[in-house]
Amino acid sequence: METKIYKDKQEVAKAFAEYFANLVKGKDSFHVALSGGSTPKTVFNVLAKEYGDQIDWSKIQFYWGDERCVPPTDDESNFKMTFEHLFSKIEVPKENIHRILGESEPKREAMRYANLLEINLDRVADIPQFDLVILGMGDDGHTASIFPHEIELWNANDHCVVATHPISGQKRVSINGKVINTAKEVVFLVTGPGKAEKVGEILNKEEGHEKYPASLVNPKSGKLYWFLDEAAAQNLN
Structure with a gap:
């Protein structure tokens, strides 16, 4: 695991x-699971502006680690955010974008998306393997859409699960922990003072940190990177 600390969100991006x-x-194909949130939004802006014509986007297949069960036109949609800040500004074939259908019935969509991953990705011990999974972390220590109150979903048999937000009750479709930990590389993008407490507990391995889903991210490849700003990293030993 490697921790990288930068001045602010823009420097992280x-x-x-x-x-x-x-x-x-130089890759012939590359499969990446994207994250929602304010830090990825900044990242997508930088990627589009500074690397829009440097990266061969036709070689990259885009997926999501999780999605809110809302239509793609909804302001809460991770797809909509990615489209506005990245896809609308680069040359990427439509068929390379594999969105979670937030408008569909959640359980059926979780099954469909799990099946899509099985078809499109190489598998290791029957688990689909991404080249890269990008993760955020909530103030409560959740990641993807696996929340502390549903931590048992982490090791669910199904590659994709239906999760429930603990406060709003909103349904979400998320990849499970096995898929995250099978990826070739995993990156956390975490910024802001609101994240400092949980970042400190998890990375300092303080007592009880295992109750946070983000603490369970431990890819078999050993390639785990935390990109933090100084505000999020302030409690690290």
């Missing part, structure tokens, strides 16, 4: 964009 451009360079 620049550093990750450079890492991503180097990672995909």
Whole structure:
């Protein structure tokens, strides 16, 4: 595991964009699971502006680690955010974008998306393997859409699960922990002072940290990177 600390969200975005451009360079195909949230939004802006014509986007297949069960036109849609800040600004074939259908019945969609991953991705011990999974982390220590109150979903038999937001009750479709930990590389993008407490508990391995789904991210490849800003990293030992 490697922890990378930068001044602010913009510097995190620049550093990750450079890492991503180097990672995909020369690859014939590359399968990435995207994350929602304010930090990825900044990352997508940087990728589009600074690497829009440097990356061969036709070689990249885009998926999501999770999606809110809303239509793609809804402001809460991770797809909509990615489209506005990245896809609308680059040359990417439509068939390379594999969105979770947030408008569909959640259980049926979780099954469909799990099946899609099985078909499109190589598998390791029957688990679909992404080249890269990008994750955020909530103030409560959740990641993808696996929340602390439903931590048992982490090791669910199904590659994709239906999760429920603990406060709003909103349904979400999410990949499970086995898929995350099978990826060749996993990156956390975490910024802001609101994340500092949980970042500190998890990375300092404080007592009880295992109750946070983000603490269970431990890819078999050993390639786990935390991209943090100074505000999020302030409690690290």
